[in-house]
Protein backbone atom coordinates (compact mmCIF):
# COMPACT_ATOMS: atom_id res chain seq x y z
CA UNK A 1 0.00 0.00 0.00
CA UNK A 2 1.43 3.33 -1.13
CA UNK A 3 1.17 6.44 1.03
CA UNK A 4 3.10 8.87 -1.17
CA UNK A 5 0.36 11.48 -1.43
CA UNK A 6 -0.41 11.33 2.30
CA UNK A 7 3.31 11.74 3.15
CA UNK A 8 3.51 14.73 0.85
CA UNK A 9 0.40 16.30 2.36
CA UNK A 10 1.67 15.67 5.90
CA UNK A 11 4.88 17.57 5.07
CA UNK A 12 2.85 20.52 3.77
CA UNK A 13 0.46 20.43 6.73
CA UNK A 14 3.27 20.48 9.29
CA UNK A 15 4.52 23.77 7.86
CA UNK A 16 1.28 25.60 8.56
CA UNK A 17 -0.57 23.58 11.24
CA UNK A 18 1.04 22.55 14.57
CA UNK A 19 2.03 18.90 14.21
CA UNK A 20 0.22 18.94 10.88
CA UNK A 21 -3.12 18.20 12.56
CA UNK A 22 -6.05 20.01 14.15
CA UNK A 23 -6.43 17.48 16.97
CA UNK A 24 -3.36 15.76 18.47
CA UNK A 25 -4.23 12.03 18.31
CA UNK A 26 -4.66 12.32 14.53
CA UNK A 27 -0.90 12.75 14.16
CA UNK A 28 -0.56 9.01 14.99
CA UNK A 29 2.60 9.55 17.07
CA UNK A 30 1.80 6.86 19.63
CA UNK A 31 1.49 4.25 16.89
CA UNK A 32 4.72 5.30 15.23
CA UNK A 33 3.63 6.22 11.74
CA UNK A 34 2.41 9.20 9.78
CA UNK A 35 -1.32 9.82 9.36
CA UNK A 36 -3.13 9.05 6.14
CA UNK A 37 -5.09 11.95 4.67
CA UNK A 38 -8.71 11.11 3.97
CA UNK A 39 -10.34 12.55 0.89
CA UNK A 40 -13.62 10.67 0.78
CA UNK A 41 -15.86 8.40 2.82
CA UNK A 42 -19.01 6.46 2.09
CA UNK A 43 -20.75 4.01 4.41
CA UNK A 44 -17.96 2.35 6.40
CA UNK A 45 -15.30 2.88 3.73
CA UNK A 46 -12.66 5.59 3.91
CA UNK A 47 -10.56 6.54 0.89
CA UNK A 48 -7.20 8.25 1.35
CA UNK A 49 -5.31 10.68 -0.88
CA UNK A 50 -3.47 7.76 -2.55
CA UNK A 51 -6.73 6.02 -3.38
CA UNK A 52 -6.34 3.32 -0.69
CA UNK A 53 -9.56 2.08 0.88
CA UNK A 54 -10.11 1.19 4.52
CA UNK A 55 -12.86 -0.35 6.63
CA UNK A 56 -13.51 2.38 9.19
CA UNK A 57 -13.70 1.58 12.91
CA UNK A 58 -13.35 5.20 14.03
CA UNK A 59 -16.42 6.79 12.50
CA UNK A 60 -15.05 10.30 13.08
CA UNK A 61 -14.73 9.26 16.76
CA UNK A 62 -18.40 8.42 17.10
CA UNK A 63 -20.71 10.65 15.07
CA UNK A 64 -20.97 8.38 12.02
CA UNK A 65 -23.20 5.78 13.64
CA UNK A 66 -25.14 5.31 10.37
CA UNK A 67 -22.02 5.50 8.20
CA UNK A 68 -20.45 8.27 6.15
CA UNK A 69 -22.27 10.41 3.62
CA UNK A 70 -25.64 8.83 4.31
CA UNK A 71 -27.91 10.03 1.49
CA UNK A 72 -30.62 11.26 3.85
CA UNK A 73 -28.20 13.32 5.90
CA UNK A 74 -26.34 14.69 2.88
CA UNK A 75 -29.67 15.52 1.21
CA UNK A 76 -30.92 17.40 4.28
CA UNK A 77 -27.69 19.40 4.50
CA UNK A 78 -27.76 20.28 0.78
CA UNK A 79 -31.38 21.39 0.85
CA UNK A 80 -30.82 23.52 3.93
CA UNK A 81 -27.57 25.05 2.63
CA UNK A 82 -29.42 26.52 -0.32
CA UNK A 83 -31.59 28.47 2.10
CA UNK A 84 -28.61 30.09 3.83
CA UNK A 85 -26.02 28.66 6.19
CA UNK A 86 -26.15 30.89 9.27
CA UNK A 87 -28.38 33.69 10.46
CA UNK A 88 -27.37 34.36 14.06
CA UNK A 89 -31.10 34.43 14.77
CA UNK A 90 -33.57 31.77 15.93
CA UNK A 91 -34.64 29.18 13.32
CA UNK A 92 -37.41 26.56 13.41
CA UNK A 93 -34.80 23.81 12.93
CA UNK A 94 -33.41 24.34 16.44
CA UNK A 95 -36.81 23.50 17.90
CA UNK A 96 -36.99 20.28 15.87
CA UNK A 97 -33.70 18.97 17.24
CA UNK A 98 -34.38 20.26 20.77
CA UNK A 99 -37.75 18.49 20.84
CA UNK A 100 -36.17 15.26 19.68
CA UNK A 101 -33.47 15.49 22.36
CA UNK A 102 -35.95 16.30 25.13
CA UNK A 103 -38.14 13.40 24.05
CA UNK A 104 -35.24 10.98 23.89
CA UNK A 105 -33.05 11.72 26.90
CA UNK A 106 -34.65 11.01 30.30
CA UNK A 107 -32.84 13.78 32.24
CA UNK A 108 -33.34 16.55 29.69
CA UNK A 109 -36.27 18.95 29.99
CA UNK A 110 -34.48 21.84 28.31
CA UNK A 111 -31.42 21.83 26.10
CA UNK A 112 -28.95 24.43 24.79
CA UNK A 113 -26.97 23.78 21.60
CA UNK A 114 -23.30 24.68 21.30
CA UNK A 115 -20.62 23.82 18.73
CA UNK A 116 -18.59 21.03 20.32
CA UNK A 117 -18.46 18.54 23.16
CA UNK A 118 -15.86 20.73 24.86
CA UNK A 119 -18.23 23.67 24.89
CA UNK A 120 -21.00 21.47 26.25
CA UNK A 121 -19.00 20.19 29.24
CA UNK A 122 -17.46 23.59 29.93
CA UNK A 123 -20.89 25.23 29.95
CA UNK A 124 -22.48 22.47 32.05
CA UNK A 125 -19.81 22.91 34.71
CA UNK A 126 -20.25 26.68 34.73
CA UNK A 127 -23.97 26.15 35.15
CA UNK A 128 -23.47 23.64 37.98
CA UNK A 129 -21.22 26.16 39.72
CA UNK A 130 -23.65 29.01 39.18
CA UNK A 131 -26.57 26.91 40.38
CA UNK A 132 -24.91 25.57 43.52
CA UNK A 133 -22.70 28.55 44.33
CA UNK A 134 -19.83 26.08 44.84
CA UNK A 135 -16.60 25.69 42.87
CA UNK A 136 -15.08 22.22 42.97
CA UNK A 137 -15.49 19.78 40.10
CA UNK A 138 -15.00 16.08 40.77
CA UNK A 139 -13.97 14.00 37.75
CA UNK A 140 -12.48 10.56 37.23
CA UNK A 141 -8.94 9.61 36.19
CA UNK A 142 -8.84 8.71 32.51
CA UNK A 143 -12.19 10.28 31.64
CA UNK A 144 -12.02 12.95 28.96
CA UNK A 145 -14.41 15.87 28.87
CA UNK A 146 -12.89 17.98 26.12
CA UNK A 147 -10.00 20.39 26.48
CA UNK A 148 -11.33 23.09 28.81
CA UNK A 149 -8.90 24.07 31.61
CA UNK A 150 -10.79 22.44 34.48
CA UNK A 151 -10.70 19.01 32.84
CA UNK A 152 -7.02 18.72 32.00
CA UNK A 153 -6.18 16.85 35.17
CA UNK A 154 -5.43 13.13 34.66
CA UNK A 155 -7.53 13.29 31.52
CA UNK A 156 -8.08 10.61 28.89
CA UNK A 157 -7.97 10.59 25.08
CA UNK A 158 -4.99 12.44 23.58
CA UNK A 159 -3.81 13.45 27.02
CA UNK A 160 -3.15 9.79 27.98
CA UNK A 161 -2.03 8.88 24.49
CA UNK A 162 0.70 11.51 24.51
CA UNK A 163 1.52 10.92 28.19
CA UNK A 164 0.84 14.51 29.24
CA UNK A 165 0.15 14.76 33.02
CA UNK A 166 -1.72 18.06 32.80
CA UNK A 167 -1.08 20.93 30.45
CA UNK A 168 1.07 24.05 30.59
CA UNK A 169 -1.17 27.07 30.16
CA UNK A 170 -3.69 25.80 32.70
CA UNK A 171 -3.22 27.92 35.85
CA UNK A 172 -2.84 26.11 39.21
CA UNK A 173 -5.59 28.40 40.48
CA UNK A 174 -8.01 26.64 38.14
CA UNK A 175 -6.71 23.12 38.66
CA UNK A 176 -7.03 23.46 42.43
CA UNK A 177 -10.79 23.39 41.89
CA UNK A 178 -10.66 20.03 40.13
CA UNK A 179 -10.43 16.76 42.03
CA UNK A 180 -9.72 13.66 39.96
CA UNK A 181 -10.39 10.27 41.56
CA UNK A 182 -10.25 6.65 40.33
CA UNK A 183 -13.10 5.38 38.15
CA UNK A 184 -15.22 2.56 39.58
CA UNK A 185 -14.15 3.16 43.19
CA UNK A 186 -17.25 3.90 45.30
CA UNK A 187 -15.30 4.18 48.57
CA UNK A 188 -13.02 6.93 47.32
CA UNK A 189 -15.98 8.67 45.72
CA UNK A 190 -18.01 8.62 48.91
CA UNK A 191 -15.13 9.83 51.06
CA UNK A 192 -14.29 12.65 48.63
CA UNK A 193 -17.87 13.85 48.35
CA UNK A 194 -18.57 13.71 52.10
CA UNK A 195 -15.28 15.42 53.05
CA UNK A 196 -15.75 18.33 50.66
CA UNK A 197 -19.52 18.53 50.13
CA UNK A 198 -19.54 22.21 51.13
CA UNK A 199 -17.31 23.04 48.17
CA UNK A 200 -18.24 20.52 45.50
CA UNK A 201 -20.46 21.89 42.72
CA UNK A 202 -20.62 18.80 40.55
CA UNK A 203 -19.45 15.34 39.68
CA UNK A 204 -18.87 14.82 35.96
CA UNK A 205 -18.49 11.33 34.56
CA UNK A 206 -18.50 9.37 31.33
CA UNK A 207 -21.17 6.80 32.28
CA UNK A 208 -19.18 4.35 30.17
CA UNK A 209 -15.59 5.56 29.97
CA UNK A 210 -14.56 5.73 26.34
CA UNK A 211 -11.42 7.81 26.43
CA UNK A 212 -9.06 5.45 28.28
CA UNK A 213 -10.31 2.76 25.97
CA UNK A 214 -13.72 1.29 26.77
CA UNK A 215 -14.18 0.86 30.53
CA UNK A 216 -17.68 -0.07 31.69
CA UNK A 217 -19.06 1.21 34.99
CA UNK A 218 -18.88 -1.49 37.70
CA UNK A 219 -22.23 -2.75 38.97
CA UNK A 220 -23.66 -0.13 41.31
CA UNK A 221 -21.08 2.57 40.55
CA UNK A 222 -23.42 4.98 38.72
CA UNK A 223 -26.25 4.22 41.16
CA UNK A 224 -24.03 5.03 44.16
CA UNK A 225 -22.93 8.24 42.47
CA UNK A 226 -26.55 9.23 41.89
CA UNK A 227 -27.50 8.49 45.49
CA UNK A 228 -24.58 10.36 47.03
CA UNK A 229 -24.85 13.47 44.85
CA UNK A 230 -28.60 13.76 45.52
CA UNK A 231 -28.04 13.42 49.24
CA UNK A 232 -25.22 15.98 49.34
CA UNK A 233 -26.65 18.67 47.05
CA UNK A 234 -24.11 18.09 44.30
CA UNK A 235 -25.05 18.32 40.61
CA UNK A 236 -24.47 15.06 38.73
CA UNK A 237 -23.37 15.55 35.12
CA UNK A 238 -23.26 12.66 32.66
CA UNK A 239 -20.92 13.38 29.80
CA UNK A 240 -22.72 11.43 27.09
CA UNK A 241 -20.81 12.92 24.19
CA UNK A 242 -19.94 9.37 23.07
CA UNK A 243 -22.71 7.32 24.71
CA UNK A 244 -25.63 9.65 23.90
CA UNK A 245 -27.89 8.15 21.22
CA UNK A 246 -25.35 5.30 20.90
CA UNK A 247 -25.87 2.86 23.77
CA UNK A 248 -29.57 3.31 23.31
CA UNK A 249 -31.73 6.08 21.86
CA UNK A 250 -31.86 7.66 25.32
CA UNK A 251 -28.13 7.14 25.89
CA UNK A 252 -26.32 5.54 28.82
CA UNK A 253 -28.82 6.98 31.30
CA UNK A 254 -31.55 4.96 29.66
CA UNK A 255 -29.29 1.92 29.22
CA UNK A 256 -28.40 1.86 32.93
CA UNK A 257 -31.56 3.52 34.20
CA UNK A 258 -29.71 6.19 36.18
CA UNK A 259 -30.82 9.78 35.63
CA UNK A 260 -28.30 12.61 36.09
CA UNK A 261 -29.16 16.29 36.67
CA UNK A 262 -27.35 17.54 33.58
CA UNK A 263 -26.27 15.77 30.40
CA UNK A 264 -23.67 16.73 27.81
CA UNK A 265 -24.09 15.61 24.23
CA UNK A 266 -22.06 15.92 21.05
CA UNK A 267 -20.77 13.72 18.24
CA UNK A 268 -23.92 11.80 17.09
CA UNK A 269 -26.34 14.72 17.58
CA UNK A 270 -24.46 16.68 14.92
CA UNK A 271 -24.54 13.86 12.38
CA UNK A 272 -20.95 14.69 11.44
CA UNK A 273 -21.28 18.47 11.69
CA UNK A 274 -19.92 20.43 14.68
CA UNK A 275 -22.56 20.31 17.42
CA UNK A 276 -22.63 19.90 21.16
CA UNK A 277 -25.45 20.31 23.66
CA UNK A 278 -26.07 20.46 27.36
CA UNK A 279 -29.39 20.01 29.01
CA UNK A 280 -31.18 18.82 32.09
CA UNK A 281 -33.81 19.67 34.63
CA UNK A 282 -35.67 22.88 33.75
CA UNK A 283 -35.01 24.18 37.25
CA UNK A 284 -31.26 24.14 36.56
CA UNK A 285 -31.41 25.11 32.86
CA UNK A 286 -33.47 28.18 33.75
CA UNK A 287 -30.31 29.62 35.34
CA UNK A 288 -28.80 29.99 31.84
CA UNK A 289 -28.91 33.48 30.25
CA UNK A 290 -31.18 35.14 29.24
CA UNK A 291 -33.57 33.47 31.74
CA UNK A 292 -30.90 33.36 34.41
CA UNK A 293 -27.53 34.88 35.25
CA UNK A 294 -25.18 32.10 34.02
CA UNK A 295 -23.73 33.40 30.76
CA UNK A 296 -23.18 31.22 27.73
CA UNK A 297 -23.51 32.15 24.07
CA UNK A 298 -22.47 31.20 20.53
CA UNK A 299 -22.41 32.97 17.17
CA UNK A 300 -22.90 29.73 15.25
CA UNK A 301 -24.80 27.84 17.96
CA UNK A 302 -27.92 26.14 16.60
CA UNK A 303 -26.47 26.41 13.09
CA UNK A 304 -29.09 25.31 10.54
CA UNK A 305 -26.85 22.82 8.71
CA UNK A 306 -25.81 21.22 11.97
CA UNK A 307 -29.40 21.07 13.21
CA UNK A 308 -30.74 19.30 10.12
CA UNK A 309 -27.81 16.88 10.08
CA UNK A 310 -28.67 16.05 13.68
CA UNK A 311 -32.38 15.68 13.00
CA UNK A 312 -31.75 13.45 9.96
CA UNK A 313 -29.37 11.26 12.00
CA UNK A 314 -31.75 10.86 14.93
CA UNK A 315 -34.59 9.95 12.55
CA UNK A 316 -32.46 7.13 11.18
CA UNK A 317 -31.81 5.92 14.74
CA UNK A 318 -35.56 5.67 15.33
CA UNK A 319 -35.71 2.63 13.06
CA UNK A 320 -37.24 -0.21 15.12
CA UNK A 321 -34.52 -2.27 16.83
CA UNK A 322 -31.72 -0.02 15.55
CA UNK A 323 -29.78 -0.15 18.82
CA UNK A 324 -30.59 -3.78 19.50
CA UNK A 325 -29.30 -4.80 16.08
CA UNK A 326 -26.19 -2.66 16.46
CA UNK A 327 -25.46 -4.20 19.83
CA UNK A 328 -25.86 -7.78 18.52
CA UNK A 329 -23.55 -7.01 15.63
CA UNK A 330 -20.95 -5.59 18.03
CA UNK A 331 -21.38 -8.50 20.46
CA UNK A 332 -20.81 -11.05 17.74
CA UNK A 333 -17.80 -9.16 16.41
CA UNK A 334 -16.23 -8.89 19.87
CA UNK A 335 -16.73 -12.61 20.46
CA UNK A 336 -14.99 -13.37 17.20
CA UNK A 337 -12.10 -11.10 18.22
CA UNK A 338 -11.78 -12.93 21.50
CA UNK A 339 -11.72 -16.24 19.69
CA UNK A 340 -8.88 -14.94 17.52
CA UNK A 341 -6.97 -13.81 20.62
CA UNK A 342 -7.37 -17.22 22.27
CA UNK A 343 -6.47 -19.14 19.14
CA UNK A 344 -3.31 -17.13 18.49
CA UNK A 345 -2.31 -16.81 22.14
CA UNK A 346 -2.01 -13.00 22.12
CA UNK A 347 -3.17 -11.73 25.52
CA UNK A 348 -6.10 -9.37 25.03
CA UNK A 349 -8.58 -8.12 27.57
CA UNK A 350 -11.63 -6.99 25.64
CA UNK A 351 -14.17 -4.56 27.12
CA UNK A 352 -17.39 -3.83 25.28
CA UNK A 353 -20.60 -1.96 26.02
CA UNK A 354 -23.17 -1.72 23.23
CA UNK A 355 -21.36 -0.74 20.04
CA UNK A 356 -18.10 0.50 21.56
CA UNK A 357 -15.21 -1.74 22.51
CA UNK A 358 -11.49 -1.86 23.19
CA UNK A 359 -9.14 -4.81 23.08
CA UNK A 360 -6.42 -3.99 25.58
CA UNK A 361 -3.13 -5.82 25.08
CA UNK A 362 -2.93 -7.05 28.66
CA UNK A 363 -3.97 -10.03 30.76
CA UNK A 364 -5.42 -7.99 33.64
CA UNK A 365 -9.04 -6.87 33.62
CA UNK A 366 -9.25 -3.16 32.76
CA UNK A 367 -11.53 -1.34 35.21
CA UNK A 368 -9.87 2.05 35.65
CA UNK A 369 -7.00 4.29 34.57
CA UNK A 370 -4.27 2.33 36.40
CA UNK A 371 -5.28 -1.01 34.89
CA UNK A 372 -5.68 0.57 31.43
CA UNK A 373 -2.10 1.80 31.71
CA UNK A 374 -0.93 -1.83 32.00
CA UNK A 375 -1.74 -2.34 28.33
CA UNK A 376 1.22 -2.93 26.03
CA UNK A 377 1.12 0.17 23.84
CA UNK A 378 4.04 -0.93 21.69
CA UNK A 379 2.09 -4.06 20.79
CA UNK A 380 -0.91 -1.88 19.90
CA UNK A 381 1.32 0.26 17.69
CA UNK A 382 2.49 -2.81 15.73
CA UNK A 383 -1.09 -4.04 15.40
CA UNK A 384 -2.31 -0.62 14.27
CA UNK A 385 0.30 -0.34 11.53
CA UNK A 386 -0.25 -3.90 10.31
CA UNK A 387 -4.01 -3.41 10.17
CA UNK A 388 -3.72 -0.06 8.39
CA UNK A 389 -1.51 -1.68 5.78
CA UNK A 390 -4.26 -4.26 5.19
CA UNK A 391 -7.03 -1.68 4.83
CA UNK A 392 -8.44 -1.69 8.36
CA UNK A 393 -8.66 1.76 9.95
CA UNK A 394 -8.47 1.57 13.76
CA UNK A 395 -8.08 4.39 16.27
CA UNK A 396 -4.42 5.44 16.36
CA UNK A 397 -4.20 4.83 20.12
CA UNK A 398 -4.66 1.94 22.54
CA UNK A 399 -6.73 4.25 24.74
CA UNK A 400 -9.65 4.83 22.40
CA UNK A 401 -12.61 2.68 21.43
CA UNK A 402 -13.54 0.92 18.21
CA UNK A 403 -16.91 2.09 16.96
CA UNK A 404 -19.32 -0.34 15.33
CA UNK A 405 -21.69 1.44 12.96
CA UNK A 406 -24.79 0.50 11.06
CA UNK A 407 -22.75 0.74 7.86
CA UNK A 408 -20.15 -1.98 8.38
CA UNK A 409 -21.17 -5.00 6.33
CA UNK A 410 -20.64 -8.65 7.14
CA UNK A 411 -17.89 -8.63 4.54
CA UNK A 412 -16.19 -5.66 6.26
CA UNK A 413 -16.25 -7.40 9.63
CA UNK A 414 -15.10 -10.74 8.15
CA UNK A 415 -12.15 -8.97 6.60
CA UNK A 416 -11.30 -7.25 9.91
CA UNK A 417 -11.40 -10.59 11.76
CA UNK A 418 -9.22 -12.27 9.16
CA UNK A 419 -6.70 -9.43 9.26
CA UNK A 420 -6.68 -9.40 13.07
CA UNK A 421 -5.76 -13.09 13.07
CA UNK A 422 -3.02 -12.46 10.53
CA UNK A 423 -1.73 -9.45 12.51
CA UNK A 424 -1.70 -11.31 15.84
CA UNK A 425 0.21 -14.25 14.34
CA UNK A 426 2.72 -11.91 12.72
CA UNK A 427 3.14 -10.03 16.00
CA UNK A 428 4.17 -13.24 17.78
CA UNK A 429 6.82 -13.97 15.16
CA UNK A 430 8.57 -10.67 15.97
Ligand SMILES: *Cc1c(COP(=O)(O)O)cnc(C)c1O
Pocket residue numbers: 115116117118119121144145146147206210211239240241242266267276
Ligand atom coordinates in the same frame (compact mmCIF):
# COMPACT_ATOMS: atom_id res chain seq x y z
C1 LIG B 1 -15.15 13.80 22.26
C2 LIG B 1 -15.53 14.02 23.67
C3 LIG B 1 -15.63 15.30 24.23
C4 LIG B 1 -15.19 16.53 23.49
O1 LIG B 1 -15.93 16.79 22.37
P1 LIG B 1 -15.28 17.73 21.23
O2 LIG B 1 -16.38 17.88 20.25
O3 LIG B 1 -14.08 17.00 20.73
O4 LIG B 1 -14.92 19.02 21.89
C5 LIG B 1 -16.11 15.42 25.50
N1 LIG B 1 -16.48 14.34 26.22
C6 LIG B 1 -16.38 13.09 25.73
C7 LIG B 1 -16.83 11.94 26.55
C8 LIG B 1 -15.88 12.88 24.45
O5 LIG B 1 -15.73 11.64 23.98
